[in-house]
Amino acid sequence: MHRFILVLILVWQSLPVYAGELEVLHYWTSGGEAEALNVLKSMMKEKGHVWQDFVVVGGGGESANAELRQRVIQGLPPASAMVKGPDIHRWARLGFLQELDKLAAWQNWDDNLPDVIADVTRFDGQYVSTPVNIHRTNWMWINKKILDEVGAEVPSTWDEFEQVAKKIQARGYAVIAHGDQAWQDATIFESVALAVGGPEFYRRAFVENEYAVIKSETMMKVFAQFRRLKPYLKTDLSKPDWNIATEAVIKGEAAFQFMGDWAKGEFEKAGLKAGEDFICAAMPGTRNQFLYNVDTLAMFKLSDKADRKAQEDLASAIMSEEFQEVFNLKKGSIPARTDVDLSKFDECARLSRKEFHIAEQKGALLPSIAHGMATTARVQEEFYGALHDFMHAPEMNDRKAMVTLAKRMRYGSYAIN
Ligand code: BGC
Numbered sequence: 001m002h003r004f005i006l007v008l009i010l011v012w013q014s015l016p017v018y019a020g021e022l023e024v025l026h027y028w029t030s031g032g033e034a035e036a037l038n039v040l041k042s043m044m045k046e047k048g049h050v051w052q053d054f055v056v057v058g059g060g061g062e063s064a065n066a067e068l069r070q071r072v073i074q075g076l077p078p079a080s081a082m083v084k085g086p087d088i089h090r091w092a093r094l095g096f097l098q099e100l101d102k103l104a105a106w107q108n109w110d111d112n113l114p115d116v117i118a119d120v121t122r123f124d125g126q127y128v129s130t131p132v133n134i135h136r137t138n139w140m141w142i143n144k145k146i147l148d149e150v151g152a153e154v155p156s157t158w159d160e161f162e163q164v165a166k167k168i169q170a171r172g173y174a175v176i177a178h179g180d181q182a183w184q185d186a187t188i189f190e191s192v193a194l195a196v197g198g199p200e201f202y203r204r205a206f207v208e209n210e211y212a213v214i215k216s217e218t219m220m221k222v223f224a225q226f227r228r229l230k231p232y233l234k235t236d237l238s239k240p241d242w243n244i245a246t247e248a249v250i251k252g253e254a255a256f257q258f259m260g261d262w263a264k265g266e267f268e269k270a271g272l273k274a275g276e277d278f279i280c281a282a283m284p285g286t287r288n289q290f291l292y293n294v295d296t297l298a299m300f301k302l303s304d305k306a307d308r309k310a311q312e313d314l315a316s317a318i319m320s321e322e323f324q325e326v327f328n329l330k331k332g333s334i335p336a337r338t339d340v341d342l343s344k345f346d347e348c349a350r351l352s353r354k355e356f357h358i359a360e361q362k363g364a365l366l367p368s369i370a371h372g373m374a375t376t377a378r379v380q381e382e383f384y385g386a387l388h389d390f391m392h393a394p395e396m397n398d399r400k401a402m403v404t405l406a407k408r409m410r411y412g413s414y415a416i417n
Contacts, residue, residue: 020310024297025054025068025081027061030243032265036330043317049310054078059242060183060370065377072096077300079311083129085120085373088298092123098299098308099126100315107319112339114356116365117294120373129298130318133333136352137260137291137368138191141246141267142279146173146255154281158195158225161284165232168255174234177245177254182384184242185391186370188229188258193222195285199364206369209379209413215406223390223398230391249278258283260293260371264332264348273346280348282355290352290359293371294336375413382412 022044028037041051054071056064061082068081072091083091091097104110104127110118113131121129142154150168155161165175178184194202197218204213213219234254236244246266248254257263267278274280282289299315302308317323324335325344334342334349334356342350359365367373372380386405390396396404 019048019050020079020304020306020308020313021050021052022080022307022310022314023052023054023078024314025056025064025071025078027056027058027064027082029055029057030059030241030262030266031269032243032330032332033262035269036265036327039323039327039330040314040317043323044310044314047310047313047317049313054081059179059181060187061372062181062183072300077302079302079307080297080299080314082295083298084294084296084371085367086376087372088120088129088296089123090376091298091300092128096300097123097128098301098311099128100130100299101126103127103312103316103319107316109319112337114336114338114360116292116360116367117336120294121296129296130315131294131296131336132318132324133295133328133331134336134352134356135260135262135293135295135331135333135371136356137187137293137371138194138283138286138289139259139261139263139348140281140283141249141257141259141263142281143249143252143255144277144279145252146171147279154279155284156281156287158192158228158284162228169232173252174248174254175232176229176234176256176258177248178233178235178257179240179242179245180235180237180391181240181242182388183370184240184245184259185387186384187260187368189222189226189387190291190368190370191258191283191286192226192229193219194289194291194366195283196222196225199289199362199366202366206374206383207367209375209409211406211410214409215403219402219405220398223401226390227398260368261332261348261352265330266332268330268332274348275346280351288355288358288362289364289366290356291366291368292356293368293373295333376415378415379409379412382408 044051056067071077117131121127121131150171152164152167155164168175201218204210243266245257246263249257250270272278299311321340324337324340328335334352386408390401
């Protein structure tokens, strides 16, 4: 009888006490992204919770914000959502986010998160969001076989890039695989701006949104440099997704892609090795400068006790060293926690962490505007719109494009956020 009771107690203890439901808004649908997310899903399943995907299709999260707003207005927020940069503060200011300070103290987030990340994930001194990674957007990905075949080195300036591009074109390969979407144009544009104008210019234009810096000769030069890349962009209009462009580099149809390091998740999923099959390097003119894009899962206030427990488990799993390692090995990024060792990571990840620290010291660690880290979603929308006009409207010369950008960003900043 005693043994029977003991077995019952053991079985009861091994059962999840609170099986909660976790609805999570995200836009991780490519092969590499989905595999990385599965790490988190399995961890939550092991805890006995039920995972509910709230997927908003669209790379770069173009449509995610609007969907989230709708749900919150209806009084039905998900347990957690991918929210980035200043938008985290906006949700927190409106009182929708759950503070996570006890957990943060227990897992010692303060000592193990870089300042720029702690600053965006805290509001009024309290943590309200969990950073899963650090992505870098000013990367270029190169098919090594093509580069070797044309006998070229990795270009480190835009002039060198053009020389290499001409050789590649002469051999009949596409030069830059690119998806025709505003956020993808913006991803290239922000790195060109950093290369041409330098970190101070970037900060004043895209973080401080100084009108006189956006409406300037330097910004015109940025557009002029971007224009020089246009003939080398290979877009497949029927399939504009970023991962289709990555696939073209993987298959050896195109030599380059200018994209954040989520692209590396695709190379890895295809079994390709950094340094052997593909090369990662900072985009021309941006070595030791770092445009960061941090995915964070913000936790929305919930009323159900079991769901709240599930949410706590989610936050705690995300901030564990174990998750940060396994997830980022698949996602292409590096861990947000600086105490996670990179011995299992490849040379791109190690270069990323090295240049993150160098950039941090020299004032060249900057938030990505293309990925919602530098400004509000509203200003970002105008930024995208101006770039779209530049890419598609034939009358857009560099001056007109610069003036349009300045006016649209100023208009966006007037909107109530
Ligand atoms: C996100 C990445 C995502 C990429 C493509 C970026 O804005 O931060 O996590 O992989 O968009 O969807």
